[in-house]
Amino acid sequence: MKKWFSSRTLVTLMVSFLVIVGLIAGSNWYAQRRSQPPFFQRVFNDINATISKAIAWPTNAVGSRANSFANLLSTFEENKKLKAKIDNYAQTKVRLQKMTEENQSLKKQLGLKHTLTDYDTVSAVTISRAPTAWDSQLIINKGSNAGLKKGMPVLGDQGIVGRIAEVNTVNSKVSLISDNSEDANRFAITVKGDQGDVNGVISGYNTDQKVLEMGQVTNPQNIKEGDTVVTSGLGGIIPAGLYVGKVANISTDNYGLSKKVYIRPSSDLNALNNLLVAKTQMEQ
């Protein structure tokens, strides 16, 4: 019988396989522990992002034309609906302004400096998106020079879309809320039910149905479809009250023990050109 590999090749193959798996797992582990990547990697990414920005200009122009053409088709219907909604918002906005003022003066009276709901925002633009199937990562044009830190939440036009995964000097990587890797989606959230709040964490993302999963819910009787989900602020780095989405449906988990709550994210995760990074003021 013809031998396909010599024993030397076999040994080389096996060793290189182990080295590669070790390298991947090791660098993954290392990246999660560090707040900033090593100097070399940071400089490398900064240079790349600068070049990428130049190339992004024409591609973004083409992309936004194509997208706006697609949007144009549904504009008429949308416009009708939005007009009906907008009157309501004006009223809510005035009320919100009044409440914010009142809240601030009350805080002053109490001597509270900053609470979990206070945050500043830094606006950023998407430069690039990883052309890979699952690590849903974006690269944005703000980095540690704009005061960004690993773990800060990133907001789309309607609510939270992800968090900062890696900070370089003039750009950062954002891992989206749809990222399924182990540590990416542990957002502390609260479901605002009619009979009180239910706290929990986002435990995963269902790629098929495009919904977030909230596992191990202990008192699901308080939750019903359509309830609003916001960040709870527990853990400190993510401010409270950022809009996450609405409850899409509730199901019992595989073992019939606790319930799983599925949440439809508020922002379209596929149209993220302009983003806001929320900086909590708690630590300052």
Added chain:
Amino acid sequence: MFSWQFSRLTILYPLILFLLFFLDGNVMAALTPLLLGGSFHILPLGTLIWFFYAIQFELTKDMPFTVYVILIGLFFDIYYTGIVGTYTVAFLVATLLMRAVRPYFDERLLSALLLFLIGLGAYLGLSYFFSAVVGMTSLTISQFVYLVALPTAVLNLLLAAVFYYPAWSLLQRTH
């Protein structure tokens, strides 16, 4: 003409390769609603197509091809994912495989596309395997095949076919 042949392979080829590396990410960001609309997940693989052309037109011996492959793989890992190894190995194995089976194929377009499909399969399969190792993907193999691999293969085969003859006339050996 020697100098044109020389500059095509030593300057133009790596330059376009480098450009495509950025273009893949930029296209992904700019055309997300089209590429990721619905449940499908279509990846632009311009870099891989460019490597395939070099193999198909038998130019790998005229340039430091393996060095290019490893460099682009490392660039991919560091810039896009931050995890070193996955795409370096995926690119390396995909190109090695295409080079190994290249002698059994010829210059016809369909034969060339089959060769590219083999490389693309190896590339996607390996990146899936390694992501599964570090627990980054929750897709099952069947979901991966019909949501990611098939749509990606369709788009990139189309691209590879469209640019096949232009690339051929640009890169063909004159000696």
